[in-house]
Amino acid sequence: MNIQLKTDGKHTPMLTGKVALVTGSTSGIGLGIARALAGAGAAVVLNGLGAADEVAKTKDDLAREYGVKVGYSPADMSKPKAIGEMIGSTLLEHGRLDILVNNAGVQHVAPLEQFPPEKWDQILAINLSSAFHTIRLALPAMRERGYGRIINIASAHGLVASPFKAAYVAAKHGIVGLTKVAALEAAEQGITCNAICPGYVYTPLVEAQIDGQAKAHGISRDQVIRDVLLAQQPNKRFATVEEIGALTAFLASEAAASITGTALPVDGGWTAH
Numbered sequence: 577m578n579i580q581l582k583t584d585g586k587h588t589p590m591l592t593g594k595v596a597l598v599t600g601s602t603s604g605i606g607l608g609i610a611r612a613l614a615g616a617g618a619a620v621v622l623n624g625l626g627a628a629d630e631v632a633k634t635k636d637d638l639a640r641e642y643g644v645k646v647g648y649s650p651a652d653m654s655k656p657k658a659i660g661e662m663i664g665s666t667l668l669e670h671g672r673l674d675i676l677v678n679n680a681g682v683q684h685v686a687p688l689e690q691f692p693p694e695k696w697d698q699i700l701a702i703n704l705s706s707a708f709h710t711i712r713l714a715l716p717a718m719r720e721r722g723y724g725r726i727i728n729i730a731s732a733h734g735l736v737a738s739p740f741k742a743a744y745v746a747a748k749h750g751i752v753g754l755t756k757v758a759a760l761e762a763a764e765q766g767i768t769c770n771a772i773c774p775g776y777v778y779t780p781l782v783e784a785q786i787d788g789q790a791k792a793h794g795i796s797r798d799q800v801i802r803d804v805l806l807a808q809q810p811n812k813r814f815a816t817v818e819e820i821g822a823l824t825a826f827l828a829s830e831a832a833a834s835i836t837g838t839a840l841p842v843d844g845g846w847t848a849h
């Protein structure tokens with residue numbers, strides 16, 4: 577699906593003039609979101625881990641492809657001080673921050689009794705506390721302008737649980753709660769806050785699991801996809817980063833001004849069970 581909004585000389589892309597910051601946007605869903613926002617005309621600040629030359633290439637490619645300003649912050653989302661510097665430098669460089677997408681996230685799978693406490697702390701810091709820090713630091717500038725769009729990438733695991741994912745499920749349920757609080761507190765200033773709750777999305781990370789799982793279970797790739805990864809996903813297909821990007825761009829637009837405090841599943845029916 578092509579989510580780039582082309583101009584025909586009469587229409588301006590819907591996010592032209594806006595500045596967006598997407599955490600964890602050097603790969604996967606975050607990069608798909610950055611692409612969709614840039615395609616809709618927003619200047620984008622990328623963030624995330626990655627080799628310097630690869631990040632520089634991603635940044636240049638986006639800027640060239642969409643003709644928008646693209647920046648990058650290497651801030652570690654587990655470090656509140658670094659998060660503060662990222663928001664500060666974004667505001668300094670662009671003079672505004674209209675669209676904040678909290679997407680950075682990590683996972684660890686283990687039974688509760690064996691769940692390493694340091695993994696719990698890391699997942700809560702990156703998947704939940706980072707959003708608390710970005711939101712509290714971005715809100716004043718959004719309130720001043722009377723416009724803001726905060727989009728938190730939660731998960732189907734923000735709405736339902738699976739075994740062995742204690743920290744991830746706790747953090748994702750937490751971010752759905754944080755979304756509602758931010759929506760209520762900022763509602764009168766033209767600011768919305770919503771959570772997107774994807775089921776399985778096809779990313780390089782997911783692709784990397786397929787062959788390993790096939791080997792471990794002694795089954796085919798197709799069986800892994802259908803019976804292991806997509807066991808809970810009734811439509812038996814992965815969501816795509818383009819689908820998540822398109823929804824994010826819509827939520828970031830003027831057209832979504834009345835949608836706030838929601839947790840929107842993009843999960844092929846998983847949470848309808």
Ligand code: NAD
Nearest residue numbers: 600601602603604605624625652653679680681731776777
């Ligand atoms: P990914 O591993 O491809 O991307 C994660 C991004 O977060 C990367 O850019 C990485 O560099 C960044 N990141 C990790 N630790 C960081 C840190 N300490 N500081 C800054 N950046 C950091 O994963 P993804 O599948 O694209 O996941 C993105 C988000 O979507 C996550 O929050 C994840 O929980 C959520 N999600 C993914 C799926 C899925 O099926 N892929 C489903 C539901 C929700």
